[in-house]
Amino acid sequence: MRARPPRASSEGFTPxxxxxxxxxxxxxxxxxxxxxxxxxVGARVHVRTxxxxxxxxxxxxxxxxxxxxxxxxxKMLQNVYxxxxxELLTIAETVARTSVxxxxxxxxxxxxxxxxxxxxxxxxxxxxxxxxxxxxxVYAVPGDPSVAENSVKLLRELAPARGVAVSxxxxxxxxEPTLAAVGADVMPSLCVVDAIDVATxxxxxxxxxxxxxxxxxxxxxxxxxxxKLTLMQQFxxxxxxxxxxxxxxxxxxxxxxxxxxxxxxEDGDIDILTxxxxxxxxxxxxxxxxxxxxxxxxxxRARRGDVAGERNPGGVRGGGGExxxxxxxxxxxxxxxxxxxxxxxxxxxxGVGDDGGESVFMSLDHxxxxxxxxxxxxxxxxxxxxxSDAEADRRKKTLGDALAAVSLHVAxxxxxxxxxxxxxxxxxxxxxxKRTRR
Numbered sequence: 001m002r003a004r005p006p007r008a009s010s011e012g013f014t015p016x017x018x019x020x021x022x023x024x025x026x027x028x029x030x031x032x033x034x035x036x037x038x039x040x041v042g043a044r045v046h047v048r049t050x051x052x053x054x055x056x057x058x059x060x061x062x063x064x065x066x067x068x069x070x071x072x073x074x075k076m077l078q079n080v081y082x083x084x085x086x087e088l089l090t091i092a093e094t095v096a097r098t099s100v101x102x103x104x105x106x107x108x109x110x111x112x113x114x115x116x117x118x119x120x121x122x123x124x125x126x127x128x129x130x131x132x133x134x135x136x137x138v139y140a141v142p143g144d145p146s147v148a149e150n151s152v153k154l155l156r157e158l159a160p161a162r163g164v165a166v167s168x169x170x171x172x173x174x175x176e177p178t179l180a181a182v183g184a185d186v187m188p189s190l191c192v193v194d195a196i197d198v199a200t201x202x203x204x205x206x207x208x209x210x211x212x213x214x215x216x217x218x219x220x221x222x223x224x225x226x227x228k229l230t231l232m233q234q235f236x237x238x239x240x241x242x243x244x245x246x247x248x249x250x251x252x253x254x255x256x257x258x259x260x261x262x263x264x265x266e267d268g269d270i271d272i273l274t275x276x277x278x279x280x281x282x283x284x285x286x287x288x289x290x291x292x293x294x295x296x297x298x299x300x301r302a303r304r305g306d307v308a309g310e311r312n313p314g315g316v317r318g319g320g321g322e323x324x325x326x327x328x329x330x331x332x333x334x335x336x337x338x339x340x341x342x343x344x345x346x347x348x349x350x351g352v353g354d355d356g357g358e359s360v361f362m363s364l365d366h367x368x369x370x371x372x373x374x375x376x377x378x379x380x381x382x383x384x385x386x387x388s389d390a391e392a393d394r395r396k397k398t399l400g401d402a403l404a405a406v407s408l409h410v411a412x413x414x415x416x417x418x419x420x421x422x423x424x425x426x427x428x429x430x431x432x433x434k435r436t437r438r
Contacts, residue, residue: 015096015164016136017088019152021144021171022047024248025273027057029172037138037169038062044095044137048084048151051272052142053249077223078200085154092137092164142272144173148192148216174216174275177248182277184212192216195276199226203233207278210289215276218243224263224270235259235281242277245269295403296421299411302361365412378405 020037023029030038038045039059047055050066058064067084074080145152145168152168159166175192179185189211195218198204207213218224237260245253253269262276281290289297363371382398384390390398407421414420 015089015092015162017092017139017155017159017164017166018136018169019139019141019145019155019166020169021173022052022054022140022142023172024143024174024177025053025246026249027054029248030054030057031169031171034140034169034171038140045140046088046091046137047140048142049272053246053251053273054142055140071219076200077196077226080196081151081154084151085158088137088139088155089158089162089164093162095137096135142174144171146170147173147175148194150194150196172248174247174273175214177252178214178244178275178277181244181247181252181254182242184277184279190214195219195223195227198230199223201230204230207231207234208291208293209234209281210291210294212280213278215278217272218270218274218276219272221263221265221270224265224274224276227276228259228262231259231262231278235278239281240279242279243269244275244277245271246273247275249273292407292421295407296411299361299404299407302359303411303415361408363408363412365416366409371408371412375405375409378402 018037020034021031022034023031037043039062041061043062044065045062046065046067048067049071050064050068055064067087070080070083070087074083139152139155141149141152143149156166175186179190184190189208191207191211191213193204193206193213193215195215198207198215215227218227237258239259240256241259241262242254242256243262245251245255255267255269257264259278263270283289360370360374366372378398378401382395382402385395385398406424410419410421410424
């Protein structure tokens with residue numbers, strides 16, 4: 001008489017997901033440890049996408065389950081990775097529940113690996129098979145699991161509450177071959193950002209015009225189009241961007257294009273192995289950076305008397321012309337520039353204001369009369385320029401003065417231990433949400 005079908009039980013076993021990196025795409029770049037996990041007999045291998053060259057180099061016996069259906073069926077890009085993480089956790093829980101049956105000889109030790117129950121030839125007794133087909137599942141992702149892989153990040157965040165263990169097998173990331181292809185380095189300040197995050201944002205948080213950025217997961221023309229629209233809120237539309245396809249493989253290809261043409265893809269190269277390298281915006285001589293951090297750095301340097309900082313301040317234009325052009329030797333040009341100024345340039349760069357005193361940026365605290373006047377007058381000038389429908393250059397200049405004044409007061413508050421720019425930005429964001437909430 002044959003034994004009854006095994007009854008599922010999860011007693012004593014913890015669901016486990018082993019995450020392995022597939023490398024950048026060349027099967028020769030996959031690590032030995034990742035290879036052993038992927039090719040183990042009976043391994044339950046799930047891959048984020050089947051569109052990865054490394055998978056073609058796996059032995060025929062490796063059965064793969066992909067999450068490409070999530071990309072195809074999820075309407076909102078930002079929901080792709082949460083959906084993959086949720087499905088993985090559910091699969092892991094299911095595998096743990098159904099891996100061991102209540103049959104004679106089945107061990108209840110969590111360290112034992114039982115994955116199947118078979119009938120030996122000529123026997124009617126169910127035998128427990130002890131091989132490497134474990135109660136865990138394998139999740140394979142491109143590159144390295146810990147480098148720009150949001151699905152793994154979400155998985156690690158959600159797993160503890162579900163009682164699922166997650167272990168990581170590192171791999172060669174896409175960074176090394178991609179940076180080699182564009183001739184760049186991670187130092188001193190490379191930003192690595194998921195293209196989906198940029199595509200779904202109104203402003204690319206974490207992307208700075210003052211630092212190079214590497215966008216990964218630029219997997220479709222639609223994503224590239226949304227990324228382009230977001231980045232053009234921060235970068236000039238003619239800013240040159242380099243697309244890198246299949247980095248680290250024989251099919252590697254690079255193409256440099258203006259930002260506004262990022263999604264043109266005339267050759268049909270954009271796919272799951274595409275990244276985009278966005279260099280920092282080039283600065284003219286003596287021009288500062290264009291980020292808020294650069295402005296705060298400039299103010300901090302000025303307040304401590306850093307002469308080098310004054311020659312190259314962050315976010316503040318030089319004494320001569322627009323866009324930080326260095327002033328020439330012509331005194332008439334200098335006079336013209338001063339005539340068009342609201343006193344901001346000379347108080348910062350000259351070290352003295354109109355009254356012959358110290359620069360406003362050397363004010364002791366927010367109650368200093370000159371600091372208060374600077375904040376008030378800069379705000380009034382910006383409002384007046386807006387109300388009078390002034391030319392763009394005039395509005396840009398007065399808003400710059402106002403931002404400098406606000407940043408000065410934040411710097412003084414930070415020095416006093418009262419609050420920082422983060423606190424001010426949080427208040428501003430709360431006000432935006434309050435005024436737009438319906």
